[in-house]
Amino acid sequence: MEDQYEHLSRIVRRGFANSAGQLESIKWEPVDPSFASDVNRAKLSWKALVVSELPTAVFLKIPSVERMMLIANTLQRLGLEKPGEIFGTNPAELLKIAHNQECTIYRLLSAETPIRMPKCYYSEARTDTDDGVLILEDLTDVANTPDLAAGLSLTQLKVLTKQISLL
DSSP states (O other), rough: OOOHHHHHHHHHHHHHHTTGGGOOOEEEEOOOOOOEEEEEEEEEEEEEEETTTSOSSEEEEEHHHHHHHHHHHHHTTTTOOTTTTTTTTOOOOHHHHHHHHHHHHHHHHTTTTOOOOEEEEEEEOOOOOOOOOEEEEEEETTTTOOOOOOOOHHHHHHHHHHHHHOO
16 A cells, blocks of 8 residues: 555655656655645755745645545534535535635636735646645745634734735
């Protein structure tokens, strides 16, 4: 059986295919999962000094049917959804739609938007046979995601509103 990080390393090399020969090493750090994806942080070391435009760290985000099923089961237990559905849709199909929309958003907006969003270095759509993936810029040093379950502070809401208004 293939090691998880070997599989992820192949994805990174595919994502940076034009520069893969300069990629010296990849060190992996697991990250707390997002809403419906498995997330890992890759620290990248490059051979040449002239690759300063290449990132030293990225996030790989891979949609997870298992996480979507957990959400569906929770909503069902709360009486908010029918068995095996989220918003009246099969969780796997909803995951495919959501991931593919996210890929589209990064492709269309990342170069055009006046707000700061992670650069998408690589994306693959989710299909019936492929999991799909996003390789995103690591903004850990300049941004963070607040605990959305706890709610946002007034200051955070003002910043969010201002950023949305720029779109």
